Amino acid sequence: MRFDLSDEQQLLRSAAREFLTKELPMAEARRLADSGDPHDRRLWRAMAEQGWTGLAIAEAHGGCGLGLVDLAVLMEEMGRALLGGPFFASPVFAGTMLEAAGAYEEAARVASGERVATVALVEEGGVWEPEKLGMTSGLAGRKLFVQEAAAADLLVVAARDAVVVVERGAAGVEMGEMPGMDTTRRLSWVKLAGPAGKVAARGAAAVAAIDRAIEVATAALCAEMTGGMQRVQDLAVQYAKTRKQFGQPIGKFQAVQHACADMWVMTECSRAAALYAAYALDRGTADARFAVSVAKAYASDAYRECGNRGIQVHGGMGFTWDNDTHYYYKRAKASEAALGDANYHRERIARLTLDERGEGNEPRA
Amino acid sequence: MDLDLTAQEVAFRDEAREWLAANVPADWAERRRRDEPMEERFAYLRRWQRRCFDAGWAGVHWPREYGGRGATLIERLIVIEEMARVGAPHLPGVIGLEMVGPTIIAFGTEAQKQRYLAKILSGEEIWCQGFSEPNSGSDLASLRADARLDGDHYVVNGQKVWTSYGWAADWCELLVRTDAGAASHKGLTCLLVDMKSPGVTVKPLRQMTGESEFAELFFENVRVPVENAVGQVNDGWRVALGTLMYERATLGAGMQVTFRRQYERLAEIARQTGKSGDAVLRQKLAQSRMEMEVMRLAQMRSVSRIVNGGVPGPEGSLQKILWSELNQRLQQTAMEVLGVYGQLAGGAEAVDGGQWAYAYLRARGNTIEAGTSEIQRNIIGHFVLGLPRSY
Numbered sequence: 001m002r003f004d005l006s007d008e009q010q011l012l013r014s015a016a017r018e019f020l021t022k023e024l025p026m027a028e029a030r031r032l033a034d035s036g037d038p039h040d041r042r043l044w045r046a047m048a049e050q051g052w053t054g055l056a057i058a059e060a061h062g063g064c065g066l067g068l069v070d071l072a073v074l075m076e077e078m079g080r081a082l083l084g085g086p087f088f089a090s091p092v093f094a095g096t097m098l099e100a101a102g103a104y105e106e107a108a109r110v111a112s113g114e115r116v117a118t119v120a121l122v123e124e125g126g127v128w129e130p131e132k133l134g135m136t137s138g139l140a141g142r143k144l145f146v147q148e149a150a151a152a153d154l155l156v157v158a159a160r161d162a163v164v165v166v167e168r169g170a171a172g173v174e175m176g177e178m179p180g181m182d183t184t185r186r187l188s189w190v191k192l193a194g195p196a197g198k199v200a201a202r203g204a205a206a207v208a209a210i211d212r213a214i215e216v217a218t219a220a221l222c223a224e225m226t227g228g229m230q231r232v233q234d235l236a237v238q239y240a241k242t243r244k245q246f247g248q249p250i251g252k253f254q255a256v257q258h259a260c261a262d263m264w265v266m267t268e269c270s271r272a273a274a275l276y277a278a279y280a281l282d283r284g285t286a287d288a289r290f291a292v293s294v295a296k297a298y299a300s301d302a303y304r305e306c307g308n309r310g311i312q313v314h315g316g317m318g319f320t321w322d323n324d325t326h327y328y329y330k331r332a333k334a335s336e337a338a339l340g341d342a343n344y345h346r347e348r349i350a351r352l353t354l355d356e357r358g359e360g361n362e363p364r365a
Numbered sequence: 366m367d368l369d370l371t372a373q374e375v376a377f378r379d380e381a382r383e384w385l386a387a388n389v390p391a392d393w394a395e396r397r398r399r400d401e402p403m404e405e406r407f408a409y410l411r412r413w414q415r416r417c418f419d420a421g422w423a424g425v426h427w428p429r430e431y432g433g434r435g436a437t438l439i440e441r442l443i444v445i446e447e448m449a450r451v452g453a454p455h456l457p458g459v460i461g462l463e464m465v466g467p468t469i470i471a472f473g474t475e476a477q478k479q480r481y482l483a484k485i486l487s488g489e490e491i492w493c494q495g496f497s498e499p500n501s502g503s504d505l506a507s508l509r510a511d512a513r514l515d516g517d518h519y520v521v522n523g524q525k526v527w528t529s530y531g532w533a534a535d536w537c538e539l540l541v542r543t544d545a546g547a548a549s550h551k552g553l554t555c556l557l558v559d560m561k562s563p564g565v566t567v568k569p570l571r572q573m574t575g576e577s578e579f580a581e582l583f584f585e586n587v588r589v590p591v592e593n594a595v596g597q598v599n600d601g602w603r604v605a606l607g608t609l610m611y612e613r614a615t616l617g618a619g620m621q622v623t624f625r626r627q628y629e630r631l632a633e634i635a636r637q638t639g640k641s642g643d644a645v646l647r648q649k650l651a652q653s654r655m656e657m658e659v660m661r662l663a664q665m666r667s668v669s670r671i672v673n674g675g676v677p678g679p680e681g682s683l684q685k686i687l688w689s690e691l692n693q694r695l696q697q698t699a700m701e702v703l704g705v706y707g708q709l710a711g712g713a714e715a716v717d718g719g720q721w722a723y724a725y726l727r728a729r730g731n732t733i734e735a736g737t738s739e740i741q742r743n744i745i746g747h748f749v750l751g752l753p754r755s756y
Contacts, residue, residue: 001374001439002367003662003669069366237750252753254739257746264745265686272662279366294658297651346651353654354632354641 003275009073016077019050026324029082033183033327038084039116039151048113053091056216061099062108068216072223072278076271079227082327084184086148089118092220093147094156097213101163103200106154117154119213120146120190128339130158130210137162137199139172139192145338149175149188157197163206166197182334184327215292218339219281222274222295225303225335229270232310232328233263239314250313259309266302273298290352297345303332368665370439377440381447384420389453397454398718400711403577407533410457414488417456424462424486431470431482438672442618449622460530461485461492465538468555472596472604477557481536493534495525495558495582496605502527503740504756505540506550506602510584512541514591519543519556521564521587527734531580532569534560539584540605543598553601557593564588574726620688621661624695627724628654634716635702649698653691660687679749682741689731689738696725 005013023043032038047053056071057063071092078087090110094117098107109115120143122128123135135141137159149155155166155173166173172195178187201209237260240251250256277295280288307329311318318325336342370378390396390413417423426441427433436444448455456462466485469477484490501508510523521541528537537558544552560567564587569577596604631650635641641650667680699721700707709715710722732738746752 001370001665001669002673003666004366004673006366237752240752249753251746251750252755254743254746254755257750257752257755258739258742260750260752261742261745264749265683268666268683269659269663269687272666273659275366275666276368276662279368290658294655297655298659343648346648346655349651349654350641350647353628354635354647354650 003272005069005073009070012070013073013077015050016052016074017080019046020077020081020083024081024083026082029084029184030324030327032084033082036183037150038184038186039086039148044085044113044116047087053087053095053113054111055091057091057095057099057107057111061104061111063095063111068219068278068282069275071220072275075220075223076227076230076274079224079331080231082184082228082231082331086116086118086151086185088185088217088221088224089147090116090152093119093213093217094154096216097156097158097163097209098165098200100212101201101206101209103163103165103198106165106198106200110154115153116148116151117156118146118148118152119156119158120149120192121158121210121214122146130160130207130214133158133160135159135192137164137202138194139164139166139197140194141192143190143192144187145178146175146188146190147185149190150177150186155190156200157192158210159206161206162202163200163209164197165200166192166195170195170197172196180334182327182330184331185334214339215281215289218292218296219274219277221335221339222270222277222292222299225299225332226267226270226274228328228331228335229263229267229299229303229306232306232325233260233267235325236260236263236310236313239317243315250315256313259313263306263309266306270295270299270302290349293340293345293348293352296340297342297349300336300342300345304329304336307332370443374439374443377436378443378447381422381444384422385447385451385453388416388420389451393454394452398720403532407457410454411488411491413454414456414458418487423456423458423488424466427466427470427482427486431466431478432486438668442668445619446622449619449626452626456488457530457533458485458488458491460494460534461490464494465492465536468538468604468607469557469595471607472555474592476592477595481557490535491530491533492536492538493528493531493560493580493582495528495531495537495539497527498524499526503737505605506553508540508542508553510539510541511545512543512554512556512589514543515588517591518588519591519594521556521558521584521589523584525582525584526570526579528580528582529578531567531582532577536560537582538595539589540601543601547599550602552599553605554598555595555601555604556589557595558584558587558589562587562589573729574723618664620692621657621664624653624657624660624688624691627695627699628657630717631699631702638702638704640702640704646698646701649701653695653698656687656691656694660684660691663687679745682736682744685736686738686741689728692728692731696721696728700725 032040051064054063055066055074056068059065095107095110097119110117122145139157152168155168157164157166172193174191175188178189180187240256240260241249243250273295277291280291310325314323317323414423421434425434425436425444429435466482469481498508512519512521537560539556539558540553541556542552543554564585566583568581570579570581571577640646664684671677703716703721706716707721709719711719743755747754
């Protein structure tokens with residue numbers, strides 16, 4: 001049994017750490033977040049050259065054909081470095097949906113990094129579950145909370161009965177900003193008035209593709225959240241070691257030390273759950289959906305709580321714009337709200353383990 | 366990542382599963398809910414350990430030369446989980462099997478190994494540990510029970526408290542001060558003490574649950590042969606710490622399976638009573654179910670790290686925090702599922718014989734025993750995160 005990274009995965013992690021430390025130091029991540037356009041084209045091309053934009057897309061479809069655990073490893077490093085822009089929206093979410101819907105040509109161009117895509121899923125009132133969507137393949141209405149639509153060439157529209165690929169510049173596509181607290185990933189509303197598009201999948205195949213992309217993206221997001229938690233923890237611990245009051249480092253005081261210990265516990269737990277969710281989806285285990293919900297329910301509460309503890313450990317400094325923690329705290333909130341918060345995933349766990357009998361640890365899919 | 370068991374591990378699991386299916390006493394499920402004198406219950410459990418021992422299922426992780434199976438850590442966890450899965454009775458010699466035995470194997474002389482180990486495995490001799498004292502709990506190294514050399518014997522005086530199975534024990538692994546002049550943790554020695562020695566008094570310590578799992582031990586001029594020191598004289602702290610590491614590493618192992626069984630039962634009750642439709646309770650139950658799964662995964666990750674060449678480290682503190690705090694929340698949720706019936710400790714109206722009321726109260730001790738939650742966080746803060754020692 002090995003519940004840990006393989007040698008190759010450890011290499012991937014150190015390569016990603018090294019690359020992001022060099023290409024996206026904190027000052028640069030902050031600059032991008034404050035610039036109004038977090039999509040850095042130069043960085044994007046460099047990441048594409050590393051093969052990252054096609055990491056988990058099959059080789060036959062123009063990707064590297066690595067697994068979801070590999071993707072989780074990369075996402076954790078990205079979350080740590082506070083990488084913003086369309087990486088999550090394009091190769092992770094839209095790429096998975098395109099591939100699952102059989103739009104291999106588009107998937108390949110997303111995998112190469114040549115085109116940026118995003119998923120248009122959420123509707124009025126925050127509705128996002130595939131079976132509750134109102135929009136049909138006619139594509140009339142609004143989609144909300146679309147990530148990095150401004151950077152995207154393609155909109156992958158999740159409709160109730162189809163997955164439709166639409167050029168962002170097509171006639172009948174209108175969009176505008178929804179300013180969120182996390183400025184590392186912009187949100188937009190997108191108004192569709194029957195634009196021309198390519199139907200990638202219809203009916204049950206479309207629902208399955210949307211569903212698969214949601215599960216994969218959720219697991220990847222949990223890994224990314226873990227990376228953010230790790231960074232917030234590191235910042236807080238570092239500060240607790242150096243900041244002195246009453247003649248000693250504040251990290252010597254148990255109230256502060258235990259807050260740091262809790263951040264460590266939460267990060268370790270979140271990492272275990274996120275890695276397992278990726279593994280379960282990759283292997284298609286019977287408990288994969290349960291595993292995804294466990295990871296997202298946990299990470300949603302834990303990242304926010306870690307962020308808050310990080311702010312509190314920093315004292316007054318933690319409340320300033322100069323301190324880095326607030327960027328992570330805002331990312332935590334955006335990530336918590338995306339693809340189901342803790343309440344949503346706890347309800348899903350309840351459906352899997354409370355309403356059905358005896359399925360135990362292998363909830364029915 | 367590869368979480369599959371090897372063919373050998375699967376075969377081992379199947380063997381354990383098959384044996385347990387045929388041998389777990391049928392009356393245990395009913396009997397465990399019954400009020401019976403502690404001594405009767407203990408005799409019953411002792412027979413169960415003997416049965417496990419005869420079939421080679423006691424102390425599987427012990428080396429073959431000392432009567433174990435030389436099982437790997439994973440195989441050992443398999444046995445713990447399989448036993449929990451079928452709700453097997455627990456082994457009453459657990460202190461000996463999990464802590465004293467491994468300590469003697471690691472630090473004992475050949476004569477000590479020959480004298481003690483086989484009887485620990487079979488349950489013929491039950492062990493307890495005399496560590497905590499009334500004034501030395503979390504600050505164990507400050508303990509004051511002392512042993513003075515008198516010819517070829519130590520003469521022991523002092524008091525111990527919170528001794529699990531103290532009332533049933535034949536022997537005690539006793540931590541005493543042998544050098545009053547040395548710094549607190551440097552003058553300690555571990556002694557193996559016959560509980561039938563003159564001068565040993567055992568008083569049951571009644572807990573808030575009403576039962577007396579623990580005891581207070583009093584030592585008054587108790588003579589202990591010098592050859593009963595385990596490990597080097599004045600090196601008792603290292604010997605005891607080794608034992609505590611075992612305690613933390615194993616105490617939570619079967620827990621997640623037990624929690625799962627409790628959750629399945631609670632889910633059943635919730636469905637029967639209609640409480641499973643209550644949105645707030647659904648959230649709380651799911652939260653507990655999630656926490657159990659996270660604990661299982663974190664444990665698997667720790668085990669993997671040890672199996673793949675690491676040494677047991679702060680994982681024990683992580684597990685300790687997870688299972689103890691999870692259980693307190695779980696038992697509170699159980700109370701909410703049972704509603705007004707939750708408070709019933711027994712009687713015809715009680716749900717499941719009142720075991721939920723018991724579990725609710727017993728869980729209060731979880732964050733105190735085997736190192737408090739505060740101590741675990743100190744360990745993480747200092748040894749994992751490198752923060753300055755707070756005490």
